Amino acid sequence: MKCPFCGSDNTRVIDSRPADDNTSIRRRRVCDDCNKRFTTYEKVETIPLIVIKKDNTREQYDRNKVVGGIIRACHKRPVSIDQINKLADEVEAAIFTGEGKEVESTMIGQLVMDKLSELDPVAYVRFASVYREFKDVDTFMNELAKMLKDEKK
Template sequence: MKCPYCSSDNTRVIDSRPADDNYSIRRRRLCDDCGKRFTTYEKVETIPLIVIKKDNNREQYDRAKVEAGILRACHKRPVSVDLISQLVDTVEVDIFSREEKEISSSEIGEIVMNRLQELDPVAYVRFASVYREFKDVNTFMDELKKILDN
């Protein structure tokens, strides 16, 4: 592992433990050349998941895209970055536990919406308004009524 400070290959692991998500290992490393410490995360390599988009194009699953959509929905809401990260982890567990090689973007969107509804109703409505492409105020109001009835 290269040191991010001096680019030396002369580093060693000084501590290793499961990360918060229990799906990766957190390693504290020490550079023997510059003496600085840094953290790395090791994850199990999984079979690439292909996402089928609405236009039937296929692309490899990208965690950053899911996270970006959730971050936009939670903008200026009282939702911590840790909670968002946990939500993305939970969504990924749901997606990868299906053990399918392909998944539609609509299925991913539904999973995210279900999780967001539990986390923050306003973020849920924001995400749903973009994801479901509300055409007019009436469809928006129908979605709000569903939330208020729960």
Template sequence: MKCPFCGQENTRVIDSRPVPDNNSIRRRRQCDECGKRFTTYEKIETIPLVVIKKDQSREQYDRSKIQGGVTRACYKRPISVKKIEELIDDIETEIFNKEEREIPSTLIGEIVMDKLKELDAVAYVRFASVYREFKDIDTFMDELKKMMN
């Protein structure tokens, strides 16, 4: 592993521990040349995943799209960045545990909504209003009534 400070390739691992998501390992390293320390993460390589969009086009799975949607839904809510990251990790774990090479975007959206519903009702309604493309106030109110029951 190259040192990010001096570029030397002689670095050694001084500490390793699993990350709570159980899909990666955190390694603390030290450069033999300059003595500086840095952290790396080793992640399990997963099968390439293709997302089938609503218009039947296909694109490579991109975690940042889920991250963007969840972050927007949680905007100005009392939810820590750590909780959001854990939520996204949970969503990703559920998606990859399906062991499919292709997955519909609608299924991903439903998984995200289920996880958001457990985390924060306002974030859930925000995400659902965009995802389900509420056209009018009646549709929006129907979803709110479902949440109230």
């Protein structure tokens, strides 16, 4: 493992433990050349998951796209990056435990919306407005009315 500070290959592991999500290993490392410490994570490499998009094109699953969409929805909201990563982990766990090697983008979007509705209602509406391609204010208001109705239950 190369040191991110000096680029040296002379690094060693000083501590290993399961990460918070129990799906990866957190390793604390030290560079023997510059004596700086850094953390790495190991995850099991899985079979690539293919996402079927709305226009029926296919592309490899990219966690960064999911996280990016969540970050945009949570912009200027009281949601930490740890909460965003936890949400992305939960979505990934749900889609990777499925039997197929392909998943529809609509399923991923719905999972994100379900998790966001529990985390932050404003972020949920922001995400839904892009994901569901709201065409006008009426569609937006209908979604808000549904959300308010669900909160009262």
